[in-house]
Amino acid sequence: MRLQSYIDEQFRSDADSHFLDPIAIVGHDGTVLAQTFSFPKLKPNEITSIMNEFDNPGSLAATGLHIGETKYT
Template identity: 50%
Template sequence: MSWIDEHLMCDIDGTGQHLSAAAIVGHDGSIWAQSSNFPKCQAKEITDGEPGAVIRGKKGSGGVTIKKTAQALVFGIYEEPVTPGQCNLVVERLGDYLAEQGL
C-alpha cells in the first residue's frame, strides 16, 4: 500500500468510504504524493495570500479541503456520500502530523 493510499485514500472511520482524490504538494509545486486520479491544475487556479491554515470549498455534491503546513499543501477532494466533515478530518489530521514533523 502506498503512502497516499494509507493516509489520504484510506477507509474513513470504518465506513468503507474514501476521498475521491488526494495529493500532497510542496510549496514549490513539486508533487510529494498523489492519487492516480488527482486533477491537474494550472498556476492560475491556486489561491494566493490566504492567511489561514485551511481552505475549504464546496460545489454541488462534493468539495475540497486544503491544509497548509510549513512546506506543503495537503489536498482532499470528496463527493457524496463522503461528508465535508469526514474530508476535513482526514486532510487536517495528516496536515497536523506533517506540521508536527516540521514539514
C-alpha cells in the first residue's frame, strides 16, 4: 500500500466523523513521504531537531518541538 493512500484511508476516515489532522509520515532522512494537506512544511532545523531527539532522547525537553509556527511541549 502506498503511504499516501494509507494516510487517506486509515487516518482520514469520515465514517464516524473522527479523523486525525494534520499528520505526516517522514523518513529517517527528513523526507516527507506522505501527509495531509494541512500538515505544515518542515523547516531544515525542525527536521534536524527531531532526528537529534532519536539519537539523544530528551534533547527537545528544554526547547520543545517546533513544527511550522507551532511549539509543542
